[in-house]
Amino acid sequence: MSDADVTPRSATQPGAQHCAAVRVEAPGRHRLIEHEVPAPGPGEVLVEVAAAGVCGSDVELFEGRRPAPYVRYPIVPGHEWAGRIAAVGQGAEALPIGASVVAEGFRSCLTCARCRAGEPTLCTADYAETGFTHPGAFSRFLTVPSRLVHLLPAELPTGAELGDCALLEPAACVAAGLLAAQPRPGGRFTVLGTGTLSLLAVQMLAAYRPESLTVVGRGDQHFALAESFGATRCLRSGDAAGLAAVAGRADLVFEATGAAAMVPLSFELARRGATVLLEGIAGAGTVELDPDVFALKQLTVRGIFGAGPAAWSHAIDQLRIGVLDLPSLVSHRIPLADYARGMELLGNRPPELKKVLFVPA
Structure with a gap:
């Protein structure tokens, strides 16, 4: 596949070769950065993020309370997200450009005893998860292995937006x-x-x-x-x-x-x-x-530690048939540039707080 085949659509516009992201440099230290939009490698997809949810574990990451084996600094956080496929790498061509997607966070090895037993969240290889050890969705774009991607219904329930589907991770x-x-x-x-x-x-x-x-x-x-x-x-x-x-x-x-x-x-x-x-x-x-x-x-x-493929499929089915009301669980939609405000909300937990979503600029 040529370089042209994997160029994200948004990056073809003048000045769009870079995008904003939040990077936590070390516990208690973060900054808004501009980074090059990554090209998806073999077996990967590039996703344009619609919204990313903030979880208590993201607060732990920022404050330095997450156990050392479960985080790598510096890191772009964000493991709860939904978005659209912007480009695909070699071997991922079956996933359509523009499709609405979510993806599993655990990047299991597929070969250890636990993975082979169908328990990828208990993978015994070095811990690897989007937003903790690999760049996450507190960015306009991220790349993920295509094997972890789940397609969303073409029609979302009335009142739901693509960004609300970030709640499909929890x-x-x-x-x-x-x-x-x-x-x-x-x-x-x-x-x-x-x-x-x-x-x-x-x-x-x-x-x-x-x-x-x-x-x-x-x-x-x-x-x-x-x-x-x-x-x-x-x-x-x-x-x-x-x-x-x-x-x-x-x-x-x-x-x-x-x-x-x-x-x-x-x-x-x-x-x-x-x-x-x-x-x-x-x-x-x-x-x-x-x-x-x-x-x-x-x-x-x-x-329960995370979710495997069957659980992700089940959650998406629950959304499709109308069991899940995701918009009612969102209280704040904040620009990514206001990362500090999002962390403050999660730290102070005001009475009206529900899910906080970061929306890329």
């Missing part, structure tokens, strides 16, 4: 847990937290027409939204009487708060023989657990 993580847990229709479900992961879980679990769908949060600022998605009861985590009334009843408990103290509460709310999904990453903190709770309640406890 949706895929939720889907990974639910595919593993296999909830039964008509079940009793409890979701801990009112952040993006938890509210996506409420949307997906509501599709099972549950007998009950309880949401537990530290505050009530997103309770009305959770109820609009199908929650039948919302409780504050400090409501001892309310929690006692639902303790030991849930067939499935989904925990995504990132607060260590919520882990033992997950086990208390689960009935005997239930499944507990742990998707929150606390990063710090210790808890005391009765070691016999697992055996005596015969719990199935699953931790």
Whole structure:
């Protein structure tokens, strides 16, 4: 393939050979840079980013709290994104230019025992993920392996924009847990937290027409939204009487708060023989657990780290059939140049905060 074949459309315009990006040089230090629009190599695609979501792990990266094996500085962050294919490299010609896409972040080796067992998020090769070890989507353009790309529906649900599909990354993580847990229709479900992961879980679990769908949060600022998605009861985590009334009843408990103290509460709310999904990453903190709770309640406890291809496909299907309402989960759309403001929002967490999206200039 000639160089002309892989030139991105946007780069053919005068002055468009470079694009803006945010680069975190080291913990606490970032700058807006201009970099050359990369040409996709063999097996790669070049994507023009519509929007990129900000996650708690992006804050950890900026503040230097992310464990050393899971980040490389300097780095252009951004692992939650959606965009359009601008150019393709050799071997990726089957993907159409202009198609709306998302892509898996984990760049697994495909050859280790875990990859061959169908568990790419547990790849035992050196950790590699877009936005943490490879340039991410806090840029107008990025390149990704074509094998990780997922095409989006030609028609998005009413009210949704392409940029909203950046939330399909956390949706895929939720889907990974639910595919593993296999909830039964008509079940009793409890979701801990009112952040993006938890509210996506409420949307997906509501599709099972549950007998009950309880949401537990530290505050009530997103309770009305959770109820609009199908929650039948919302409780504050400090409501001892309310929690006692639902303790030991849930067939499935989904925990995504990132607060260590919520882990033992997950086990208390689960009935005997239930499944507990742990998707929150606390990063710090210790808890005391009765070691016999697992055996005596015969719990199935699953931790979820990222999402594989099947979970991504499932999340996109949920969007296509109308289960997911992504726009309602977005509170801020910020120009990429205002990166510092986005980090401040995630650090301060004002009551109205939901998902923050960076939009390239």
